[in-house]
Amino acid sequence: xxxxxxxxxxxxxxxxxxxxxxxxxxxxxxxxxxxPTSYCPGCGHGIIHRLIAEVLGEMDLGAQTILVGSxxxxxxxxxxxxxxxxxxPHGRAAAVATGVKRYRPDxxxxxxxxxxxLAAIGxxxxxHAAARGERFTTIFVNNGIYxxxxxxxxxxxLAGQKTTSSPLGRDTSVVGFPLPVTEMLxxxxxxxxxxxxxxxxxxxxxxxxxxxxxxxxxxxxxxxFAIVEILSTCPVGWGMTPTAAMDRxxxxxxxxxxxxxxxxxxxxxxxxxxxxxxxxxxxxx
Amino acid sequence: MAVLDRPxxxxxxxxxxxxxxxGGEATPPAEVARVHALRTERxxxxxxxxxxxxxxxxxxxxxxxxxxxxxxxxxxxxxxRMPEEGRGFVQAESEIAAINMALGAAAAGARVLVxxxxxxxxxxxxxxxxxxxxRLPVVVINVMxxxxxxxxxxxxxxxxxxxxxxxxxxxxxxxxLAPSSIGxxxxxxxxxxxxxxxxxxxxxxxxxxxxGQAMEPVDPAFPRIAAQAADWIxxxxxxxxPRVLRSLHLAPADLEAHNDVLQATYHEIVxxxxxxxxxxxxxxxxxxxxxxxxxxxxxxxxxxxxxEGMHAGLFRPITLWPFxxxxxxxxxxxxxxxxxxxxSAGQLVEDVRLAMEGxxxxxxxxxxxxMVPSPDEVVDxxxxxxxxxxxxxxxxxx
Numbered sequence: 001x002x003x004x005x006x007x008x009x010x011x012x013x014x015x016x017x018x019x020x021x022x023x024x025x026x027x028x029x030x031x032x033x034x035x036p037t038s039y040c041p042g043c044g045h046g047i048i049h050r051l052i053a054e055v056l057g058e059m060d061l062g063a064q065t066i067l068v069g070s071x072x073x074x075x076x077x078x079x080x081x082x083x084x085x086x087x088x089p090h091g092r093a094a095a096v097a098t099g100v101k102r103y104r105p106d107x108x109x110x111x112x113x114x115x116x117x118l119a120a121i122g123x124x125x126x127x128h129a130a131a132r133g134e135r136f137t138t139i140f141v142n143n144g145i146y147x148x149x150x151x152x153x154x155x156x157x158l159a160g161q162k163t164t165s166s167p168l169g170r171d172t173s174v175v176g177f178p179l180p181v182t183e184m185l186x187x188x189x190x191x192x193x194x195x196x197x198x199x200x201x202x203x204x205x206x207x208x209x210x211x212x213x214x215x216x217x218x219x220x221x222x223x224x225f226a227i228v229e230i231l232s233t234c235p236v237g238w239g240m241t242p243t244a245a246m247d248r249x250x251x252x253x254x255x256x257x258x259x260x261x262x263x264x265x266x267x268x269x270x271x272x273x274x275x276x277x278x279x280x281x282x283x284x285x
Numbered sequence: 286m287a288v289l290d291r292p293x294x295x296x297x298x299x300x301x302x303x304x305x306x307x308g309g310e311a312t313p314p315a316e317v318a319r320v321h322a323l324r325t326e327r328x329x330x331x332x333x334x335x336x337x338x339x340x341x342x343x344x345x346x347x348x349x350x351x352x353x354x355x356x357x358x359x360x361x362x363x364x365x366r367m368p369e370e371g372r373g374f375v376q377a378e379s380e381i382a383a384i385n386m387a388l389g390a391a392a393a394g395a396r397v398l399v400x401x402x403x404x405x406x407x408x409x410x411x412x413x414x415x416x417x418x419x420r421l422p423v424v425v426i427n428v429m430x431x432x433x434x435x436x437x438x439x440x441x442x443x444x445x446x447x448x449x450x451x452x453x454x455x456x457x458x459x460x461x462l463a464p465s466s467i468g469x470x471x472x473x474x475x476x477x478x479x480x481x482x483x484x485x486x487x488x489x490x491x492x493x494x495x496x497g498q499a500m501e502p503v504d505p506a507f508p509r510i511a512a513q514a515a516d517w518i519x520x521x522x523x524x525x526x527p528r529v530l531r532s533l534h535l536a537p538a539d540l541e542a543h544n545d546v547l548q549a550t551y552h553e554i555v556x557x558x559x560x561x562x563x564x565x566x567x568x569x570x571x572x573x574x575x576x577x578x579x580x581x582x583x584x585x586x587x588x589x590x591x592x593e594g595m596h597a598g599l600f601r602p603i604t605l606w607p608f609x610x611x612x613x614x615x616x617x618x619x620x621x622x623x624x625x626x627x628x629s630a631g632q633l634v635e636d637v638r639l640a641m642e643g644x645x646x647x648x649x650x651x652x653x654x655x656m657v658p659s660p661d662e663v664v665d666x667x668x669x670x671x672x673x674x675x676x677x678x679x680x681x682x683x
Contacts, residue, residue: 063523068389069531078529084519086392087531089415092385095377099389099397100519102373103347107393107521125385128378 029053031062031082038076040147042242044199044232045073048141049080051209056083056108059216065108068097068136070122072114073147091122094129097136108219110137115156116146119181126185133190133224137215140181140227143234144253151237155179158256163237178256182229186262186271192224194263198231200250204259214264221266231257316511317475327502332467332492335503336400336426337362339474342507345424346395347373349383351405354438355494356428359400380405384412384425391421392530394518396478396510400426402494403444404435406452413487414453417547418532420517422481424474425489428497431655439655440494440578445632448491449606456544458551460558461489461605463576467501473603475508480558482513484550491605493628495578495657554607561609562601563616565591569598570676571667572617574637575626576602578657583626586663597667605633610640617645622670624648626663628656646674 028034031053039045056062067083069075071090078085088096093111101109118126118140126138145163146152152165156178160169170178186194193215197208208230215226231253235245261269330338337359340348348367350360360376367374373390377383380401387397401409406427416423429444431437448461460480464470473490481488519528534540565587566572575583580601590597600616602609617623623645625634634649641647650666652658 062521064521066393066519066521075533078527078531082522082527084522084527085529085531086389086519087415087419087529087533088388089385089411092381092388092412095382095385096389096392098375098382099347099349099386099391099395100393101389102375102386103390103393103395104520124378125382128382132375 029057031057033080033082035079037080039073040234040236042233042235042245043073043147044143044230045077045141047199047205048139048208048230048232049077051205051212052110052112052139053081055209055213055216059213061108061216064106065110066100066104068093068100068109068111070111070113070117071148072117074112074114074141075148077112091117091120092125093117094122094125094134094138097138098129098132098134101134101136105135105222108137108216110139110216110219112139113141114147115140115142115144115154115181119155119179123179123181126181127188130185130188130191130225130227133192135219135222135224136226137219138225138227139212139215140229141232142229142257143232143237144178145234145237147234147237151234151239156181158252162239180257182227182262183258185225185227188225190224191227191263192221192265193218193226193261194229195227195261196229196231196257196259198249198254198259199233200231200246200254211261218264218266223266231259316479316513318509318511319506326505328505329500330467330503331358331500332470332496332498333358333400333428334362335467336470336474336490336492336497337366339471339507340398340424340478341366341370341372343475343478343510344396344512345372345398345478347375347387347390348398348400349375349377349386349390350400351377351380351383353380353402353405355430355440355497356400356402356426359426359428359497363398380408381412384409384416384423387423388412388416388419388421391416391423392419392519394515394520396482397423398426399423400428402428402430403432403441404430406444406447410447410452412453413459414451414455414457415532416487417457417459418455418543419530420485420547421487421530422478422485423487424477424481425487427489427491429491429493431653437655438494440496440498440628440657441653441655442491442493442577442579442628443630443632443653444491445605445627445629446635448489449608449636457547458554458606459487459489460484460554460607461491462560463491463603463605464496465577465580465601467496467499468503470496471503471507475510478510480554482515484554485517486550486554491577493578494655558604559607559609559612560603561612562603563612564599564601566598566600566616568596569616570596570621571670572598572600572613572620572623573626573663573667574600574602574613574623574633576605576633577628579627582658582660583663585660586626586667589660589664590667593664593668595667595671605636608636608640613637613640614644617641620645621674621676622646622648624650624663624666624670626658626666627651628658629653646670
């Protein structure tokens with residue numbers, strides 16, 4: 001294939017050089033559909049869908065996995081991941097996944113939820129699923145905003161952040177502080193694995209993939225609930241170009257939200273926390 | 286005993302359980318068998334417990350619930366019995382979570398039961414719409430209590446319109462079955478699972494606090510329902526294309542096509558599944574229309590009215606949706622009056638008026654708040670209707 005050179009005179013050859021035989025460096029995961037996604041340029045959902053498709057493919061779990069969808073931009077996840085899937089009402093994915101997994105404990109079950117879905121309307125469901133130690137996995141994509149409905153403030157929106165429903169910036173004296181859902185869930189003994197990662201650069205994307213893999217391994221181990229919160233972007237909702245949004249994710253957002261593994265009980269990473277039945281030290285009243 | 290696809294026509298009152306079929310005994314469908322307990326004598330069971338045990342006999346794989354009076358015994362029975370049977374039980378954090386757990390289990394192919402009482406059913410309304418839109422079979426029991434709001438814990442029938450006209454948003458219907466005895470409730474639990482799976486729809490059993498709390502002798506031979514083949518359940522896309530159970534169809538033409546499928550299903554249900562029972566209707570000049578506990582009161586009122594020389598009869602819808610329009614018209618067109626008797630300010634009466642289309646005067650007698658009409662009140666209502674209406678043509682002949 002040829003294209004005109006910049007000065008329009010001599011054609012420049014742009015053909016791809018033949019690949020070295022036998023060395024595949026990049027391909028579409030079999031569990032990722034071939035259709036283009038409906039996500040905006042620079043949105044993190046495409047990256048995260050791919051990571052899930054890669055992990056389930058590498059673990060050879062695609063044919064025994066059931067995806068529990070949610071409401072928000074990622075409602076379309078079931079169009080892009082080639083998995084059996086059921087849709088949930090807004091916020092209820094953790095309850096739906098409870099029903100699926102209780103009836104089919106031999107299957108891999110995961111929810112894919114945004115921060116509006118999980119951290120606002122779905123807080124009761126996610127907290128109680130985690131408290132019961134339900135044996136499914138939650139992929140929680142946190143971009144700090146309601147993308148689908150036009151960029152409104154979410155519980156996870158950072159202090160001072162401007163959104164269409166916090167036009168002067170999130171005023172914490174009026175609407176409170178961002179909700180640290182994964183830290184909160186890490187307090188619960190039913191949670192076997194909890195981590196927060198980011199898709200801000202290729203290295204962090206690799207770490208996200210490792211966390212997703214670990215979360216599915218924990219489900220196979222069958223001891224309790226696993227959640228990976230992935231900090232992601234919403235360039236349109238944030239009013240930024242895709243590159244500026246990635247820069248903000250790497251700086252402002254990651255400065256506010258701690259990343260890392262909070263809980264992995266099988267590996268001895270377990271916060272020591274008070275539980276009913278055990279005493280905790282308190283100050284004198 | 287009760288089977289599907291069989292309208293009831295004649296009068297054969299039963300002091301314990303008014304069988305929904307009163308004509309010749311039909312052969313039960315092949316998918317219904319009987320579970321005979323070790324003991325063969327009748328058992329004395331509370332309604333909530335009998336419904337729960339009937340669901341277990343019918344092959345219920347999973348139950349999800351939340352405590353609320355007057356249905357809490359149903360949850361408690363399941364909490365003990367379902368683990369004994371190796372089946373699923375979760376006491377959810379809310380009715381909202383319970384019905385969504387049911388949605389998930391149904392998507393995975395489970396036969397699922399959910400139960401609650403009026404305020405809890407309101408919380409489930411959103412997911413009823415999703416279940417209908419996603420075509421998922423779940424049986425929901427509403428043991429109605431007084432309303433609106435927190436209301437009372439007494440028996441009431443104020444959720445008739447909610448149950449029959451739609452719980453949540455969108456164009457959909459849910460078949461609603463109304464038992465008027467505990468024995469009949471046992472039959473209808475099995476039938477509800479059959480209907481739900483045959484038509485891929487949620488099905489509601491509309492009971493009330495008295496049916497839930499009262500004890501009656503029941504036949505321990507509970508219906509058992511054979512598993513039905515399904516080509517839509519989610520079990521992992523092994524060797525086939527992935528399946529998606531969804532109610533979202535963003536393109537208007539796609540959603541309309543999906544809605545056309547739902548409407549065709551509802552049309553088939555209306556054509557095939559209407560059920561009602563009649564008592565003393567052959568010569569009835571006044572037809573009482575009542576379901577559930579109110580029908581028990583109306584039955585007594587029919588006897589007392591007849592003792593006073595007023596030929597009354599009882600028309601008892603068993604499917605509240607679809608409402609037995611043709612059945613009611615077939616028995617009431619020659620009557621001088623039709624009276625809806627219900628434990629509400631007037632909900633069933635709307636369907637009665639729609640069915641009668643002004644051809645026969647329609648009256649209403651109702652109590653609310655957990656109050657149950659007495660038979661004498663209903664006889665008074667018959668007397669009032671009698672005094673306000675001209676004699677029917679059949680009466681002139683007599």
